[in-house]
Amino acid sequence: MKPKLWSWLVFLIGFAYFALPLIGTLEFSLRKRRGEYSLDAYAWVFEDPQFRETFGYSVVMALLTIVFGMLLVVPTAYWVRLKYPRLRPLFEFITLLPLVIPPIVIVFGYIRLYNTSSFLPMTGTTFGTNMLLMFGYVTLSLPYMYRAVDTGLRTIDVRTLTEAAQSLGAGWVTIIGRIILPNVLIAVMSGAFVTFAIVIGEFVLAALLNRPAFGPYMQLIGANRAYEPAALAVIAFAITWFCIGLMQLASRMTPQSRAKRS
Amino acid sequence: MSFLSLDQLRKSFGATQVVKNFNLDIEQGEFVSLLGPSGCGKTTVLRMIAGFESPSHGVIRIGDADVTARRPNQRNVGMVFQAYALFPNLTVAQNVAFGLKVKGVGKAQSAARVAEMLSLVGLGDFGKRYPFQLSGGQQQRVALARALAVQPQVLLLDEPLSALDAKIRVSLREEIREIQQRLGITTVFVTHDQEEALSMSDRIVVMHGGMAQQIGAPHEIYSSPANRFVAEFVGRLNVLDAEVTDAAQGHVSVGGIEIPTGRPLTPGTVPLALRPEAISLGPAPGHDISFTGTVTEVQFLGSVIRVGTHMGGAPVLLDTFNRTGRRPPQLGEKLEFSFNSKGVILLE
Numbered sequence: 001m002k003p004k005l006w007s008w009l010v011f012l013i014g015f016a017y018f019a020l021p022l023i024g025t026l027e028f029s030l031r032k033r034r035g036e037y038s039l040d041a042y043a044w045v046f047e048d049p050q051f052r053e054t055f056g057y058s059v060v061m062a063l064l065t066i067v068f069g070m071l072l073v074v075p076t077a078y079w080v081r082l083k084y085p086r087l088r089p090l091f092e093f094i095t096l097l098p099l100v101i102p103p104i105v106i107v108f109g110y111i112r113l114y115n116t117s118s119f120l121p122m123t124g125t126t127f128g129t130n131m132l133l134m135f136g137y138v139t140l141s142l143p144y145m146y147r148a149v150d151t152g153l154r155t156i157d158v159r160t161l162t163e164a165a166q167s168l169g170a171g172w173v174t175i176i177g178r179i180i181l182p183n184v185l186i187a188v189m190s191g192a193f194v195t196f197a198i199v200i201g202e203f204v205l206a207a208l209l210n211r212p213a214f215g216p217y218m219q220l221i222g223a224n225r226a227y228e229p230a231a232l233a234v235i236a237f238a239i240t241w242f243c244i245g246l247m248q249l250a251s252r253m254t255p256q257s258r259a260k261r262s
Numbered sequence: 263m264s265f266l267s268l269d270q271l272r273k274s275f276g277a278t279q280v281v282k283n284f285n286l287d288i289e290q291g292e293f294v295s296l297l298g299p300s301g302c303g304k305t306t307v308l309r310m311i312a313g314f315e316s317p318s319h320g321v322i323r324i325g326d327a328d329v330t331a332r333r334p335n336q337r338n339v340g341m342v343f344q345a346y347a348l349f350p351n352l353t354v355a356q357n358v359a360f361g362l363k364v365k366g367v368g369k370a371q372s373a374a375r376v377a378e379m380l381s382l383v384g385l386g387d388f389g390k391r392y393p394f395q396l397s398g399g400q401q402q403r404v405a406l407a408r409a410l411a412v413q414p415q416v417l418l419l420d421e422p423l424s425a426l427d428a429k430i431r432v433s434l435r436e437e438i439r440e441i442q443q444r445l446g447i448t449t450v451f452v453t454h455d456q457e458e459a460l461s462m463s464d465r466i467v468v469m470h471g472g473m474a475q476q477i478g479a480p481h482e483i484y485s486s487p488a489n490r491f492v493a494e495f496v497g498r499l500n501v502l503d504a505e506v507t508d509a510a511q512g513h514v515s516v517g518g519i520e521i522p523t524g525r526p527l528t529p530g531t532v533p534l535a536l537r538p539e540a541i542s543l544g545p546a547p548g549h550d551i552s553f554t555g556t557v558t559e560v561q562f563l564g565s566v567i568r569v570g571t572h573m574g575g576a577p578v579l580l581d582t583f584n585r586t587g588r589r590p591p592q593l594g595e596k597l598e599f600s601f602n603s604k605g606v607i608l609l610e
């Protein structure tokens with residue numbers, strides 16, 4: 001009886017910790033009209049063209065970040081496991097650095113290195129700045145992406161599968177594209193969820209590179225309005241979870257996971 | 263000229279030399295086994311043929327081409343691994359088609375070839391399954407079909423049966439041999455199981471310490487082992503210490519039993535070996551040596567009964583057929599045994 005009581009208590013505390021702020025925010029967002037609950041704050045947000053623009057921008061950035069992160073991390077983690085297994089701790093350390101170095105340091109470094117008078121003036125054009133922001137996001141997501149992919153690689157016999165494919169005539173691109181990536185896709189997805197959530201809410205990089213992302217927009221609304229920030233938070237929360245749900249669904253469509261459940 | 267030739271192969275990992283001066287010539291369509299205890303370098307030799315390891319020294323030729331410097335994906339060598347190594351994300355048919363797709367073979371042609379290969383290994387209806395839905399034996403058949411689909415010049419198998427249970431191991435080895443003979447594909451088979459090597463191979467290479475100890479047909483390896491290692495590793499063996507009584511004539515004595523060896527010896531003691539099946543119960547045609555001994559052990563093995571006794575004080579085992587209607591030897595019985603002195607193997 002006792003352990004059960006304890007686990008319930010812990011569960012309730014955890015639930016209160018995570019859910020109460022959400023419920024509070026939700027409740028507050030509905031009180032724009034005096035004396036009754038209404039969706040006025042939501043209507044205001046949805047009618048604001050800036051909301052659609054910034055949110056769309058961040059979603060596109062998040063998807064690009066995931067794709068580029070995957071292209072960077074999957075071959076790297078694979079290569080390290082296959083050829084330099086002794087360097088794995090080093091790579092784990094490197095990919096952990098973004099957790100230790102604050103984003104503000106990263107972005108100041110970027111601006112110094114890639115400003116208009118540098119050897120690679122990426123901040124000179126909108127496209128260049130967007131790229132820079134995206135690579136910044138890839139860096140921020142590295143700790144999660146690398147770990148997820150590396151864990152995924154552990155579930156398959158990387159070396160033997162590689163050799164089997166090689167003896168059948170396959171080169172590196174075929175091996176990574178047709179054997180390695182499909183087998184770690186589910187692991188990649190779990191890294192992708194976290195990346196998505198990070199990018200949608202990210203403020204520092206976008207604000208200092210002056211890009212119209214969702215993070216700075218939330219900050220702007222938060223500073224200037226009363227009920228709308230709460231509505232915005234609830235909307236962002238819902239949409240993020242919806243997107244993650246979609247990705248989850250997509251990852252279940254892979255033949256392997258379908259087969260595993262049948 | 264031989265089809266696959268390994269010329270003075272050597273391989274070192276750091277300071278340890280794992281393969282030492284390995285020479286082997288294999289004819290087209292031949293089935294050759296590399297047999298030896300774990301760690302003797304069999305896999306390393308095989309991996310050098312496949313191109314996964316590059317030799318520290320030596321040349322590998324397939325057909326007329328020197329392939330020593332070629333990468334594994336350019337050698338056209340099929341490989342079957344102990345751990346099956348099927349691609350878990352692909353169906354059985356897609357696994358078998360993998361090499362064909364890499365080669366750019368058209369869809370219709372590839373599908374026909376996959377069907378042909380799957381029926382060759384008796385898995386015609388399993389194309390849509392995933393590897394994890396198959397038993398170990400079935401997975402290894404798929405791996406064989408996948409390796410054969412691209413019509414490799416050489417087929418390499420690294421202990422393909424070791425992970426399977428005994429019954430499947432025997433049936434699959436017969437099947438592999440049959441397919442190999444039907445396709446006439448040059449094959450190198452690695453195993454530590456002498457029964458596997460003896461039953462499947464055209465020739466066997468017995469390996470020890472990174473070197474070939476003897477290369478020969480199964481019966482040669484078995485009946486005329488080149489040295490003590492081969493004699494003891496292949497088959498069961500009674501090893502006896504014999505006193506040289508007449509060095510010039512080559513006569514020895516084991517506890518008072520005189521045995522002619524037919525070749526000059528140096529005085530002292532020599533190790534002799536006798537296969538259990540060389541000794542028979544009672545006299546037999548051609549058996550020139552006989553002795554009496556007390557039965558110390560009786561193992562009933564089905565068609566064969568293994569009997570333990572002493573010969574001139576030394577313990578020996580012998581195998582005798584279990585003939586219908588004959589009473590098996592009893593423990594403690596005093597019986598007469600005989601053997602042919604030509605069946606005696608002198609160990610170096």
Ligand SMILES: Nc1ncnc2c1ncn2[C@@H]1O[C@H](COP(=O)(O)OP(=O)(O)O)[C@@H](O)[C@H]1O
Binds near residue numbers: 275
């Ligand atoms: N990549 C490697 N690095 C270092 N030593 C190795 C490597 N591969 C094999 N060895 C060593 O070489 C020896 C022979 O190995 P192997 O060819 O696998 O033997 P077998 O297949 O006959 O059991 C073993 O002692 C093994 O430890």
Ligand SMILES: [Mg+2]
Binds near residue numbers: 301304305306421
């Ligand atoms: Mg081995």
